[in-house]
Amino acid sequence: MSCAPRPAKPSGPWTRKKTSRSHRPGVDGVEPQFDAAHARPRAQTDFQIQELLDRLEAGAYGICEECGEEIGIARLKARPVTTLCIQCKSDQEVEERKAKRVV
Numbered sequence: 650m651s652c653a654p655r656p657a658k659p660s661g662p663w664t665r666k667k668t669s670r671s672h673r674p675g676v677d678g679v680e681p682q683f684d685a686a687h688a689r690p691r692a693q694t695d696f697q698i699q700e701l702l703d704r705l706e707a708g709a710y711g712i713c714e715e716c717g718e719e720i721g722i723a724r725l726k727a728r729p730v731t732t733l734c735i736q737c738k739s740d741q742e743v744e745e746r747k748a749k750r751v752v
């Protein structure tokens with residue numbers, strides 16, 4: 650047994666790189682924990698969120714960009730980045746399926 654006082658931590662490139670510069674005794678325990686939710690590749694999500702923020706600013710958030718109807722809070726809760734109401738989304742999916750079948 651080593652007598653290292655620190656509890657076991659997940660090892661990886663993220664653990665100490667940022668904090669080693671400002672190493673102070675007593676602060677080891679408050680290193681930011683690695684957050685798995687932020688580790689996934691999220692380029693697409695970032696793009697969608699940016700678009701969503703643009704729509705929020707434009708006052709168009711929650712409005713279907715296809716038919717202009719309100720998307721509905723339940724659907725927005727389930728898919729906050731959606732830009733189509735359930736009707737237009739299913740229409741779109743049908744169209745996509747048709748398009749794939751034609752090829």
Ligand SMILES: [Zn+2]
Binds near residue numbers: 736
């Ligand atoms: Zn619609």
